[in-house]
Amino acid sequence: MNVLVSLAAILFVLMILIGGKKGARSFIALFLNFAVLFLTIILMTDPHIDPIILTLISSTVISCVTLFYINEVNIKTITAFISTLITIIILLFFILAVTKKTMIQGFGEEELGDLGIFTLFVGVNFVKITAAMIIMSTIGSITDVAISITSPMREILIHKPFMSRKDLFKFGLSIGRDILGTNTNTLFFAFFGNYLALLLWFKDLSYSFGKLVNSKVFSAEMVTILCAGIGIGLIIPITSWITAYFLEKTTKNNKTIK
Template identity: 75%
Template sequence: MNVLVLLAAILLLLMILIGGEKGARSFIALFFNFAVLFLTILFMTDPHVNPILLTVIASVLISCITLFFINGANRKTATAFFSTIITIVILLFFILFVTENAMIQGFGEEETEELSAFSLYIGVDFAKIGAAVVIMSTIGAITDVAISIASPMREILNHNPQISRKELYKFGISIGKDILGTNTNTLFFAFFGGYLGLLIWFKDLSYSIGDIVNSKVFSAEMITIFCAGIGIALIIPITSWITAYFLTKTSENN
């Protein structure tokens, strides 16, 4: 049996055993999100398409699949969705500014040998492609933090309907503080895990610390990590405030 099929079967089995129906939905959502990413890349090769607009649309679709398909349409997923969209819009302008001034678009000198046989005159804006890559890299972490905050906030309101909006907001911030460091570390170690071979290559080429830091490949990945970390930090107060406002307002109306 193919190793990929075997690993996918083990993952599906564990997700169903532990998560039940929601675990099965989470497994199916992986393929839906992959289809969205594949179509995004497919359309992004068209020179007449704006990569930024296409990425924003893809981010909205991924958020809908991750939140509504897996967890259903309810108050916690709705507030998490709105918080995610607001954070992406805020982060979008920051990412566009950073990528344009940092000039991380295109390819580094370490990649020129593999690309020497291909033409780079493909008619796409590499600066926008670079910004799109950073945006897509942050959407997963932002959505994860949003639902991780909104879900326990709804539970605390169900168990304590008399809680005030301010106290509920503080509860959301408290949760965010607990997951802020762990999620940021996850992004950081994911980079080192994925680029361990590149770092070993830097060592074999006797790169100095300055050479590594100024390498386009390294800088692009670190900027992606920092932007994702900024997105995680922003989503915490945004989700806490939106969730506290809408949940208490709905509770008062009922």
Template identity: 70%
Template sequence: MNVLLWMAAILLILMILIGGDKGKRSFIAIFLNFGVIFFTIFIMTIPKVDPIILTLIASTVISCINLFYINEVNNKTITAFISTIITVVILLLFILIVTESAMIQGFGAEEAEELSVFSLYIGVDFTKIAASVIIMSTIGAITDTAIAISSPMREMFHHYPSISRKELFAFGISIGKDILGTSTNTLFFAFFGGYLALLIWFKDLSYTLEEIVNSKIFSAEIITIFCAGIGVALIIPITAWINSYFLIKQRVKNKIINKDT
């Protein structure tokens, strides 16, 4: 417990020294997001609750925390929020199809021994649970990408107010290209870092490459990485288009107001 408190204190001090007030809000946001996820998991075990609806609500709350609480309510966070929600809805529909087709829901053979003493008849839809888990795993990367594109596009528009919508959209896409590679690789290494013990276990059990790839645990995590990568790739053009649309619309509106006055 003392180690956790000391590490939390060090993290808080560094975030305040480097990020100032925004760093302090970012630190608090970690615990707020943890509370949202914990509450979502608790409610999700109730049989009559739809995990998909609950996931959409949780994703909306998490997006509000990551965007509005940390970066305050402004034009760039509003457009990033709209882009995030649109991407999550599209991605959720895609994930539902993938999870049902790939049959990655439920537990794998490697987990059967540990779960043998428990009853699996708990009255929840494991297909929807699997889709919810994937969405909750990707929402952070999606919101980060959205604000990372929205913010520099606002700065570009501020310094070059006469820029065209096509040029502004191309600028957002060029930023997204730089983010895409690093974000997908971050998700990839996060998986292997978190499941390194599982891979060592596969080696000790003398699993062949085919058995590893077809393992439900492994394939479920790989599909999660792919879905997260698709979400990050998908939000780039969505955020770039929404930002370019609203910025140019704002410029036209300001010209009309100035002309009338």
């Protein structure tokens, strides 16, 4: 416990020194988002609550906290929020279809040993639970990409107020191309970091490459990474177009860009 408090204190000090008030809000937002996720997990155990609808609501709340609480309400956060919601809705139903097709829901045989003393009749839809889990692991990357695109697009229009919507859209896409590779690589290496012990265990058990790829634990994580990567690739053109539209509309109405 002392180690956790010490690490949290170091993180808080660094965020204050580097980010000032925004750093403090970012630190508080971590705990707010954790509370939302924890409440979501509790509510998912209720068989009367649809996990898909619950995921959409919790994703909306997390996006509001991440965008509006940290960066305040302005045109860049509003357009990032709209883009995030559109991407999440598209991605959620896509992931739901992929989960049904690949049958990655539930537990793999490597996990059954720890579950032997528990009943498996928990009364929840594991297809929807798995789809919700993938979205929850993707929401952070999606909002990060969205705000990373909207912020420089707003800045360039302040310095070049006569840019057309087409040029703004191309500028947003160019930013997206720069961050696409780094974000997808982050997801890929996060998987290997979290599951390094499992991969070593596969090696000790002499899993063949075919058995490794077809194991539910491995394939479920790979589907998560690929779906998250698709979400990152999807939000780039969506955010670029929506932001270009709103920025051009604002300048045409002779309003100050905030």
